[in-house]
Amino acid sequence: MTDPRIFDLPEADLAWCPGCGDFKILEALKKALADMDMAPEDVVVVSGIGQAAKTPHFMKCNFLNGLHGRALSHATGVKAANPKLTVVAVGGDGDMYGEGGNHFLHTVRRNPDIANFVYNNMVYGLTKGQASPTSPKGMVTPVQTRGVSSEPVNPLALAIVQGATFVARAFSGDVDHTAEMMKAAIEHRGYALVDIFQPCVSFNKTNTFKWFKDHTYRLEDEHDSSNRSAALSLAMETERFPLGILYREEGRPTFEDSLGIYEKDDTPLHRRSPDVDKVRETIDSMT
Amino acid sequence: MASGKDLSVVICGGAGYGVQTVEDILAKVLKRSGYHVFATREYMSRVRGGNNSTEIRISSTPVDGMVDEIDLLVVLSPGVRENIRRRITQNTVIAADRSSVGEEFEKTDGAFFDVPLGEMAKEAGGAVYANVIAAGLVLGIVDASTDQAEEYFLSRFGKKGDKVVDENRSACGKGLELGRSIADKFPDLAPPKKDDTSSRRVMNGVQAVSLGAIAGGCDFVTAYPMSPATGVLAFAAQNASDFGLAVEQVEDEISAVNMAVGASYAGASPMVTTSGGGFSLMYEGFSLAGVAETPLVVHLAQRPGPATGMATRTEQGDLNLAVHAGHGEFPRLVLAPGTIEEAYSLTARAFEIAHRYQVQSVVMTDQYLLNTFRDVDPDDLIAAKPDKCLVTSGPGYRRYEDVPNGVSPRSVPGLGKGIVGCDSHEHDEEGHVFEDFDLRVRMSDKRFRKGELLKEDFVPADIRGPENWTRLVLCWGSTGPIVSEALRDLKLPDTALMRVRQIWPVAEDVAAAVERADELIFVEGNHDGQLENLIKSVTGRSAQGHLRNYCGLQFSVEQVRMGLSEILG
Ligand SMILES: Cc1ncc(C[n+]2csc(CCOP(=O)(O)OP(=O)(O)O)c2C)c(N)n1
Ligand code: SF4
Numbered sequence: 001m002t003d004p005r006i007f008d009l010p011e012a013d014l015a016w017c018p019g020c021g022d023f024k025i026l027e028a029l030k031k032a033l034a035d036m037d038m039a040p041e042d043v044v045v046v047s048g049i050g051q052a053a054k055t056p057h058f059m060k061c062n063f064l065n066g067l068h069g070r071a072l073s074h075a076t077g078v079k080a081a082n083p084k085l086t087v088v089a090v091g092g093d094g095d096m097y098g099e100g101g102n103h104f105l106h107t108v109r110r111n112p113d114i115a116n117f118v119y120n121n122m123v124y125g126l127t128k129g130q131a132s133p134t135s136p137k138g139m140v141t142p143v144q145t146r147g148v149s150s151e152p153v154n155p156l157a158l159a160i161v162q163g164a165t166f167v168a169r170a171f172s173g174d175v176d177h178t179a180e181m182m183k184a185a186i187e188h189r190g191y192a193l194v195d196i197f198q199p200c201v202s203f204n205k206t207n208t209f210k211w212f213k214d215h216t217y218r219l220e221d222e223h224d225s226s227n228r229s230a231a232l233s234l235a236m237e238t239e240r241f242p243l244g245i246l247y248r249e250e251g252r253p254t255f256e257d258s259l260g261i262y263e264k265d266d267t268p269l270h271r272r273s274p275d276v277d278k279v280r281e282t283i284d285s286m287t
Numbered sequence: 288m289a290s291g292k293d294l295s296v297v298i299c300g301g302a303g304y305g306v307q308t309v310e311d312i313l314a315k316v317l318k319r320s321g322y323h324v325f326a327t328r329e330y331m332s333r334v335r336g337g338n339n340s341t342e343i344r345i346s347s348t349p350v351d352g353m354v355d356e357i358d359l360l361v362v363l364s365p366g367v368r369e370n371i372r373r374r375i376t377q378n379t380v381i382a383a384d385r386s387s388v389g390e391e392f393e394k395t396d397g398a399f400f401d402v403p404l405g406e407m408a409k410e411a412g413g414a415v416y417a418n419v420i421a422a423g424l425v426l427g428i429v430d431a432s433t434d435q436a437e438e439y440f441l442s443r444f445g446k447k448g449d450k451v452v453d454e455n456r457s458a459c460g461k462g463l464e465l466g467r468s469i470a471d472k473f474p475d476l477a478p479p480k481k482d483d484t485s486s487r488r489v490m491n492g493v494q495a496v497s498l499g500a501i502a503g504g505c506d507f508v509t510a511y512p513m514s515p516a517t518g519v520l521a522f523a524a525q526n527a528s529d530f531g532l533a534v535e536q537v538e539d540e541i542s543a544v545n546m547a548v549g550a551s552y553a554g555a556s557p558m559v560t561t562s563g564g565g566f567s568l569m570y571e572g573f574s575l576a577g578v579a580e581t582p583l584v585v586h587l588a589q590r591p592g593p594a595t596g597m598a599t600r601t602e603q604g605d606l607n608l609a610v611h612a613g614h615g616e617f618p619r620l621v622l623a624p625g626t627i628e629e630a631y632s633l634t635a636r637a638f639e640i641a642h643r644y645q646v647q648s649v650v651m652t653d654q655y656l657l658n659t660f661r662d663v664d665p666d667d668l669i670a671a672k673p674d675k676c677l678v679t680s681g682p683g684y685r686r687y688e689d690v691p692n693g694v695s696p697r698s699v700p701g702l703g704k705g706i707v708g709c710d711s712h713e714h715d716e717e718g719h720v721f722e723d724f725d726l727r728v729r730m731s732d733k734r735f736r737k738g739e740l741l742k743e744d745f746v747p748a749d750i751r752g753p754e755n756w757t758r759l760v761l762c763w764g765s766t767g768p769i770v771s772e773a774l775r776d777l778k779l780p781d782t783a784l785m786r787v788r789q790i791w792p793v794a795e796d797v798a799a800a801v802e803r804a805d806e807l808i809f810v811e812g813n814h815d816g817q818l819e820n821l822i823k824s825v826t827g828r829s830a831q832g833h834l835r836n837y838c839g840l841q842f843s844v845e846q847v848r849m850g851l852s853e854i855l856g
């Protein structure tokens with residue numbers, strides 16, 4: 001087993017508030033990668049914009065820190081260009097389910113072999129406390145002054161309904177379990193969502209560490225994660241949220257498989273040279 | 288007969304009447320029979336009905352532009368629209384089935400020739416053959432080779448069995464006979480003499496852009512369908528396995544560009560193909576590619592705007608969109624091919640430069656150019672050997688190393704032991720966010736040093752005219768060949784034509800020619816004179832005259848000829 005410290009970036013200036021759940025998620029991510037004997041150069045952490053999305057700047061590995069909401073598109077492109085890379089897309093709930101909502105929906109359908117870790121603090125952190133798509137109804141913010149009126153997004157149910165092949169939930173308060181979920185997601189071949197509850201100590205006074213502790217429970221071993229309808233009914237539970245792998249389906253072709261270009265040859269695109277002679281042949285075969 | 292040498296045929300019909308098939312038969316059989324062909328299509332934004340047309344010029348020398356003049360109008364279904372009707376003159380022969388079109392052409396100038404297309408089609412095997420008979424009619428008039436027509440049907444329908452081939456052949460034969468019998472109805476039209484065109488290839492704009500991209504090293508295509516850019520997406524998808532292309536129709540243009548940037552970061556050579564509305568949505572991702580210095584090629588197929596504008600029509604209204612694409616500041620390359628050959632060569636060039644300098648290239652075409660086809664000499668399709676210009680990274684690798692020419696050695700994840708960063712923020716040499724005002728200036732300067740290289744390593748403008756010209760006519764993109772033909776007809780001893788092919792950055796040769804000219808005249812397909820304004824902003828020189836067209840149709844040669852004569856008094 002590798003030492004998680006190989007993923008440390010000594011000069012990083014961790015720009016999160018003291019007590020923020022993001023620190024624990026970063027710790028879990030390094031642990032998961034180290035447990036899997038990954039090297040920093042084999043991994044690409046892709047993110048959008050937000051507090052959570054700063055993660056790749058706080059660790060040592062390849063990274064693409066792109067645009068708000070677009071991490072899943074970036075990550076799909078990275079994986080499609082080089083399926084040999086381990087691709088992890090991280091970001092907040094606003095990033096992934098709000099600005100990136102359309103991409104979330106379609107990435108689930110596309111099933112690229114990437115792991116998607118969503119730091120779900122039920123609020124916008126970086127822009128200082130506006131409601132996010134997962135904010136509870138009634139939550140008052142500087143913008144939602146009369147309280148959030150929209151129904152919260154249910155990311156797990158959405159993912160399951162749209163055919164996600166791996167759906168799990170974790171809580172940043174439990175680093176080991178979070179790391180376990182991450183490992184299972186990375187190992188899974190296909191799109192894997194881990195929605196990770198994370199208290200935002202600065203802007204979410206409703207969903208605190210204690211609230212998450214009181215409103216979550218660990219899934220029993222009896223849960224059959226290959227049962228989609230059982231997974232869906234667990235995902236619909238909102239009184240107390242189950243933690244663990246809700247759904248897992250192996251063997252579905254990935255996006256990269258469906259492109260067809262890796263069927264006979266798994267060489268990444270950067271190592272291939274285009275067949276320019278074929279262009280000439282095609283032109284010559286035209287009338 | 289335009290310029291006394293070529294025959295201009297317009298075929299009209301509703302969507303579903305097979306105008307495109309006529310186009311295809313004529314292009315291929317005529318070229319194989321030794322003629323030079325040029326064709327361009329205009330169509331309505333509907334799947335059935337309406338009335339569309341294609342203009343085919345049949346010539347003994349290469350032709351490359353649209354004319355108003357119609358020598359032969361073949362009508363497949365009633366309801367020919369005003370844009371065609373107003374082009375009918377006393378010299379036009381209209382071939383149509385009176386039982387289908389009725390009195391529609393009673394009051395026009397042209398000579399009407401009743402062709403019982405419906406009856407003949409039924410005899411040949413069904414109403415669907417009317418268009419094939421029409422194609423035969425044209426082939427008969429210009430004395431095309433029957434063998435070549437037979438061969439065409441065999442190669443096109445051979446797989447569908449003998450019956451289909453035979454019916455097509457018989458329909459075409461009926462048309463051919465009729466065509467031969469009425470050739471004398473065109474007393475003024477000397478059929479063009481045949482040339483040796485066997486080494487030439489008939490290619491349309493969509494094929495030229497797509498094949499040019501692949502020749503330039505493109506291996507990744509993402510798009511969301513939008514006319515007129517969709518053809519390139521379809522070509523890429525249909526040929527993906529042959530060329531090893533990753534192709535995805537994504538959920539929207541935002542994903543198209545961002546997936547392309549992700550792929551580029553990881554070592555792909557991507558292209559997105561879109562139209563104005565789609566490119567507007569891509570601005571943020573285009574800007575990301577700019578700060579991240581990931582090579583990216585955008586094929587921007589113009590159609591009239593604002594917003595949805597005229598979905599299937601043509602315009603040159605997006606020059607500003609391309610030159611100013613993205614927020615913030617970063618260098619980019621904007622190229623505008625004017626011919627089929629250039630659509631190929633400049634698209635390939637866009638990839639070459641994108642990789643050489645790690646910049647973003649925009650290739651601007653339009654509906655007219657994409658839906659135009661012509662016979663071309665394959666030797667004129669030029670592309671350098673693709674090179675992604677990658678280096679293998681070592682342990683201390685820094686993606687954004689501040690090197691003298693600004694072009695940091697580029698590696699990708701998995702190519703060497705180094706770590707490869709990529710960031711949308713202002714970043715340090717490793718790609719990490721680091722808010723430092725000196726760093727910001729250093730990095731911005733580094734990016735703009737690459738912009739200087741784009742001015743030095745430029746695509747020259749195409750300048751043609753008499754040695755001692757004093758007046759310069761400027762145009763860009765698809766209007767080029769049309770203006771060129773108009774100027775040839777006008778034979779002005781003091782006038783040269785400059786087709787600007789590298790729109791941005793404006794290169795030294797363009798500035799020098801503008802400087803030398805006593806008089807500048809711009810011809811472009813937009814309302815605002817976007818090239819004119821751009822040249823003015825760069826050189827300070829105002830135009831003495833301009834000709835602009837923004838009705839949704841391309842300029843015709845006659846329109847430019849008349850327009851220029853008026854401007855020049
Ligand atoms: C296109 C765009 N719109 C808005 C923003 C501003 N913005 C940055 S982060 C953010 C929300 C972040 O919230 P979330 O994704 O929940 O992450 P957190 O900060 O809570 O970790 C917003 C609105 C942006 N950067 N880009
Ligand atoms: S604002 Fe909230 S999410 Fe962001 S670092 Fe602070 S506590 Fe964490």
